[in-house]
Each structure stands twice: as C-alpha cells, then as structure tokens.
Amino acid sequence: MIENLTHLTLDSSHALKTAIGKLDKISEKILFIVNTDRVLVGSLTDGDVRRWILQGGQLNTPVLN
Numbered sequence: 396m397i398e399n400l401t402h403l404t405l406d407s408s409h410a411l412k413t414a415i416g417k418l419d420k421i422s423e424k425i426l427f428i429v430n431t432d433r434v435l436v437g438s439l440t441d442g443d444v445r446r447w448i449l450q451g452g453q454l455n456t457p458v459l460n
Contacts, residue, residue: 404429407436407459411447414439414458428458 405414405426414426418441428437439458448454 400427403427404433405439405458406431408457410455411444411452411458412454415444415454418444426458 402421403423403426405417405428407428407430417426418424418439424441426439427435428439430436436459447456
C-alpha cells in the first residue's frame with residue numbers, strides 16, 4: 396500500500412527556516428525536497444540542518460542549496 400507522503404515534501408525554493416518549522420511538526424524528521432513539477436530532487440534531515448548551521452549557513456538560504 397502506498398501512503399500519501401505530501402506532508403513530508405517541501406518545495407525546493409522554500410527557505411531553510413521554513414524547513415525547520417516543518418521538521419519540528421512532523422515525527423519522521425525527514426523532508427523530501429521536490430521541484431515545481433513535484434519531482435524529487437533531494438532530502439533534508441534535522442542532522443543536515445544542524446550541520447548547516449554549525450558551518451555558518453544562513454537560515455534564509457533555499458533548501459535546494
């Protein structure tokens with residue numbers, strides 16, 4: 396059975412800050428990044444976010460970066 400996974404997707408143009416908010420609301424702690432055609436282009440975990448911040452990354456950066 397295939398479940399609806401739209402709650403785990405985020406458009407690639409959204410800022411990392413938006414992704415953090417969405418990750419905080421879901422229990423899976425992973426987001427699938429999709430382009431405007433809803434094609435998978437990557438994934439983002441809470442660990443990815445922590446590493447980005449520790450490296451001095453900005454929260455307004457698009458998640459695709």
